Amino acid sequence: MGRAGWRVWGRRVLLGVCGAVLAGSAALVAVRLGGWDDGTWLALAVVGLPYAAVAGVVALGVLLALRSWWPAALAGVLVAVQLLWLVPRLVPDGEGAPAADAPRLRVATSNAFKGRADAAELVRLVREQRVDVLAMEEFGPGAAERLDRAGIAEVLPYRELRPGRDTVLFSRLPLAPLDGAASQAARDEVAAEVVVGGRTVRLTAVHTYYPLGDAGRWAEDFDGLRAAVAGAGRNAVLLGDFNATLDHAPMRALLDTGLTDSHAELGRGVAPTWPQSSTSVPGLWPVIQIDHVLHGEALRAVSVAEHAVRGTDHRAVVAELAVTG
Numbered sequence: 001m002g003r004a005g006w007r008v009w010g011r012r013v014l015l016g017v018c019g020a021v022l023a024g025s026a027a028l029v030a031v032r033l034g035g036w037d038d039g040t041w042l043a044l045a046v047v048g049l050p051y052a053a054v055a056g057v058v059a060l061g062v063l064l065a066l067r068s069w070w071p072a073a074l075a076g077v078l079v080a081v082q083l084l085w086l087v088p089r090l091v092p093d094g095e096g097a098p099a100a101d102a103p104r105l106r107v108a109t110s111n112a113f114k115g116r117a118d119a120a121e122l123v124r125l126v127r128e129q130r131v132d133v134l135a136m137e138e139f140g141p142g143a144a145e146r147l148d149r150a151g152i153a154e155v156l157p158y159r160e161l162r163p164g165r166d167t168v169l170f171s172r173l174p175l176a177p178l179d180g181a182a183s184q185a186a187r188d189e190v191a192a193e194v195v196v197g198g199r200t201v202r203l204t205a206v207h208t209y210y211p212l213g214d215a216g217r218w219a220e221d222f223d224g225l226r227a228a229v230a231g232a233g234r235n236a237v238l239l240g241d242f243n244a245t246l247d248h249a250p251m252r253a254l255l256d257t258g259l260t261d262s263h264a265e266l267g268r269g270v271a272p273t274w275p276q277s278s279t280s281v282p283g284l285w286p287v288i289q290i291d292h293v294l295h296g297e298a299l300r301a302v303s304v305a306e307h308a309v310r311g312t313d314h315r316a317v318v319a320e321l322a323v324t325g
Contacts, residue, residue: 011066018059018071025052025059025078032085035249039219043211047288049247050270053082089246089269098300098322103197105299105321107133109205109239109291111314113278115140118310119150125307126155126170129318133194134170135205137241144168160192167205167240178202189240191228199323201299202232206240218243222250226257229296233258237321238294241314245289255294262293262301262319273306273315284313291317298325 028049030036037043056079063072108131110117115138126134134156136143144161147170156170160177165188169175175192191204208221222244229236238259244251246261246269255261263269272286286306291314293304299321306315 014062014066015068015071018063018068018075021052021055021059022071022075022078025056025082026074028052029078029081032247032249038249038253039216041211041215043215043218043244043248046247047245049082049245050086053079053086056082085247086270089264090267092267093265095300098302098324102300102322102324103199104302105133105194105196105201105237105323106131106318107135107203107237107239107293107321108316108318109135109137109241109293110309110316111137111207111241111291111312112139112143113312113314114138115143115146116278117143117312119143119146119152121309121311122147122316123150123152123155125309125316125318126152129307131156131318132172132196133203135203135239136168136170137166137188137205137207139166139168160190162190165190167207169203169205189225189228196323199298199325200235201323202236204228204236204238204240206238206242208241208243210243219250222254226254229254229257229259233296234325235298235323236294236296237299239292239317239319241290242292243290258297259294260297260301262295262304262321263289263317265301266304268304271304271306273317275313276308276315278311278313286315291315293317293319293321295321298323300324 031042037046060075060079063075156172158171158175160169160175167188167190169190169192173194178191188207189204193200193202209217211218263271271289273289273291274286275284276286277284302320302322304319306317309316
């Protein structure tokens with residue numbers, strides 16, 4: 001094959017690859033626009049939307065270089081739509097820092113991977129990050145005893161743990177348990193109130209079912225969360241393993257109740273939290289963000305960061321919130 005033949009063959013290969021990228025990207029855009037992931041297996045594909053946007057930008061550059069104008073125009077439209085969704089998460093909201101005298105609440109969430117998370121590391125994280133409230137998911141048998149031996153009660157003496165649920169709240173501040181619908185938002189949620197600088201904050205430790213296991217049950221958990229915060233979300237903080245990214249329809253519907261995602265608020269809306277390498281499954285690196293700290297309009301995010309904890313496949317998330325209203 002001569003040089004011209006190789007050039008033609010290479011062009012066809014590049015066009016084919018770009019075509020496959022655009023087809024996949026278009027399908028994901030359609031799913032997100034239609035909300036077709038709500039309660040369906042399509043929820044698994046939606047986690048790839050940020051990566052599809054990056055691939056689309058690369059495909060657009062290649063198509064422009066090949067002077068394939070019509071496919072390039074299609075790529076441009078798809079990229080523009082995806083960036084419209086993605087860019088706001090990468091830019092801080094610009095409202096400025098809250099008042100210096102606004103009371104602060106430092107919260108953290110950690111999925112304990114069925115109780116395998118290293119208790120000593122968790123207690124050290126709480127101490128170093130000056131955490132006021134810790135939510136844990138997949139608490140697992142024996143986890144409470146291991147945390148007690150590691151000294152959790154010395155830094156977070158109050159706890160809300162209910163039999164049959166795999167979430168728990170530990171707190172430096174006294175916890176007032178919430179009964180009824182507020183404490184049964186979804187499958188395993190535990191809810192309580194704390195008083196911060198004379199103002200009440202309503203906390204819910206969240207662990208929704210995972211869509212790979214049962215997408216319908218996953219969507220029902222979000223229905224429960226929305227019902228629990230309806231009319232009572234202004235001073236709410238929901239934190240935990242949502243098994244959802246900001247592109248999933250149920251998560252977007254939950255945010256539409258008036259909640260704000262702390263990561264997106266501070267321009268860190270794609271910071272990944274799962275899957276973290278663990279003792280059971282080594283060699284992993286987080287690629288998607290499914291652990292979140294959401295808050296109502298009476299609070300503002302000041303900082304948010306992710307922390308590796310040995311023994312668990314999720315990165316812990318620590319956020320500082322200012323109570324402004």
